[in-house]
Structure formats: structure tokens, C-alpha cells
Amino acid sequence: MHRHTTAAPAITILLAATLASTAACRPLAEAASATHPASPSAPSGNVGAARGELAALAVKPEDTGAHYDRDDWPHWDTTHGACDAREDALIAQGRDVRTDARCHPVSGTWVSPYDGVTVTDPGKLDIDHLVPLAEVARSGARGWSRAQREHYANDPAVLVVVTAHANRAKGDQDPAKWLPERDRCGYVAHWIEVKTRYQLTVDQAEHDALAAVLAHCPDGGER
Template identity: 60%
Template sequence: MSTRTRTKALLVAVVAVLAVGGYYLSGGLDLDGDGGDSTATGPADLSELTVAPEDTGAPYDRDDWPHWSSVGNGCDARDAALRERGRSITVGDDCDLSGEWTSIYDGETVTDPSELDVDHWVPLAEVARSGSRDWSEQQREEYANDPDVLVPVTASSNRSKGDRDPATWLPDEDRCGYVTTWVQIKQRYELTVDKAEAEAIRDVLAGCE
């Protein structure tokens, strides 16, 4: 597939997500904070994932993962995530956004988008360690801009998370939904989990209804 075709497919995917509203993957997390289900309902089957040591020798450079690709009208993939996951959103010149957001990691309500980071649910560095060594630049770009893996959160909670997996970091809010979506993303992208990560996820899921 040509670069132009892949870019067009990415834009179509982003527009489709903007059109249908606030759900990630098959899980239905209430990222808009409007009172719907807060936990994912799709499958989170660890048996579908390969347990393997992290590929710590895999090279990682954030610049090798082209992110915030344009989605048109002066907006990029980051803007699209903020627009989709907020409330009472207005869009000004050069995709200047205003509105209100709830950070699902810590439950904080934010009205200044500059106080938000748009996080990759499974961080780029974690993806690099989990089986993407042979991905092309186009595949890395597709992941880095996939609206299903982008989530606006407070900068402080994102910095706390860093590139850690659930073995060493979990959010203050909705841990069941968080690990369920984590597993769904890894299933979708055929990524591995390490032993400690798998055990931490299993422990969380054991306490979920």
C-alpha cells in the first residue's frame, strides 16, 4: 500500500471516530465523563496474548514514530483526540480548541487544553519493546495516530505513568477499564506481554465484575 493510500486511510479512520462518538475499541469506556459505563465491556482475554520477555534490545526513538499527523482543516491527530474526548467543544482558527475534559487517569476536570497531554494508552516505547521491532515507518505512524489508542489526560498523571506497563503503574481511576483496553490494544496490534505485566493485569481483572 502506498504512503498516500495509508495516509488517506488514517484520515478516514480519524473522521469516522469523530463522527460516531466517545468509545475506544470494543470496550465503550466513558471517556467523555457523561455518566455512562466507565469500564470496558469488550473481551480482555490474556490467553490471546503471547507472554514473552520484553525486547529490551529493540531500538526506540520517539522521532521514529511520526505522530500528530494532519487530519485536515488545520487540525492534527492530537487535536482530533481532544475534540472527540471533550465536552462543549468549540474550534477556532488554526484548530484552537476550548471546552472541558475529564482526565480518566485521575478524574481531574480540565478546561485549559494546554494542561492536558494526549497519551498513547500503550506507550510508544512499550510498543517498541512488545513486538514491533520489524514494523515499517508507516506502521509506526498508523499506531502513533490511531484515535483508538489516544487519550487526553492531565500532564501530571501522564508524567507519572511515563512508559510503564501495568506491572509498575496503574491509574487512580477505573483500573478495570484501563487494563481491559490495554489488553484489547495489544490484541489488536499482536503485541506481547511480559510475565510481570500479565500477572498484574490478571490481578486487576480478578477484582472486576
């Protein structure tokens, strides 16, 4: 059992870094439309680092008594210009994304990392919180302020563009109950990275499921 510390200092540092980053972004709605060609894929974790991070995470039962209301986690904040966090994720994780003057993506190509499905209609995509909001609430966030919850809900490092089908299948389940069809190594490494950054806990079944996947992963490789 590892001692769990408050997440407040870490989140304050992350918020400052995010604000500094978004301040440097170029407004995307200066013209009637804009095209954004090649973009990186969805965020994925480092398998080698994840092994050590998992060992350091506090293993505790889920805080099932923590109240969860999605409205308490404000999301899709405007980040710069006319763009909000959802639109930024679609732009960052798509290819040849075209946006209108209000920064709404109207076309492009996205590959959903959970199931490998290629999508060209942004209306058929969801933005998944890698560690779901309800899971965060059960994992040590009971004392978070509204500002801390808002920061997490809009953190680009936890937002993943996926098909609506994959997002519905996942729901708010942790890796003991649900894993993606593709790149499970990258998925669990990213999960561990997020829980580490936000000083969240894992329950025993979750810990064991994460360890089981990592046991079969080459450093930096997919499975």
C-alpha cells in the same frame, strides 16, 4: 507460551479503516471558530472480552534490545481539514470544545480518566498513548516499518486525554509498574485490547498484573 505472529497485516487493515473513517469527517475549520458540544469519554476496554484476549496474548520477555527513538514514531498527523490527531482527540474527549479557524482547541471541559481531575485549559492537558510508544517498541514492534509506527502513533483508539501530572507519573510504564487511580478495570481492558489488535506481546509480570486486576472486575464495570 503462545506463538507470536507478525503485526503487519493487522496494521494494514487498521490503516485502511482509519483512512476510510477520517475521509467522512466534517472539516472543523471552515468558520473562524467552531463549538463541539457533548462528546464521548476517553476510550475504555471491554472487561469481558479482555479476559479471553489476555489468555491469547503471547507471553515473552521484553525486547530490551529494540532501539527506541520517539522521532521514529511520527505523530500528530493532519487527519482532515486543518485538524491533526492530537486536536481530534481533544475534541472527541472534551465537552463544549471551542476551536479556532486552525482547529486548535481554545476552551472546553475535559475530565482526565486516570485521576478524575476536571480541566478547562487545553494547554494543561497531555495526549497519552495508552500503550506507550516505548512499550510498543519493546513488545514485538522491532520489525515495524515507519508507516506502521506512524499509524500507531496517530490511532485515535490509543490516544487518551489526561492531565500532564498523570501522564508524567505513568511515563512508559506497563501495568505491572503503574495503574491509574480510577477505572483500573477499563484501563487494563483497553490495554489488552490494544496489544491484541496490534499483535503485541506481554511480559510475565505485565500479564500477571493485568490478570490480577481483571480478577476483581465485573464485566463492563469500573473498579
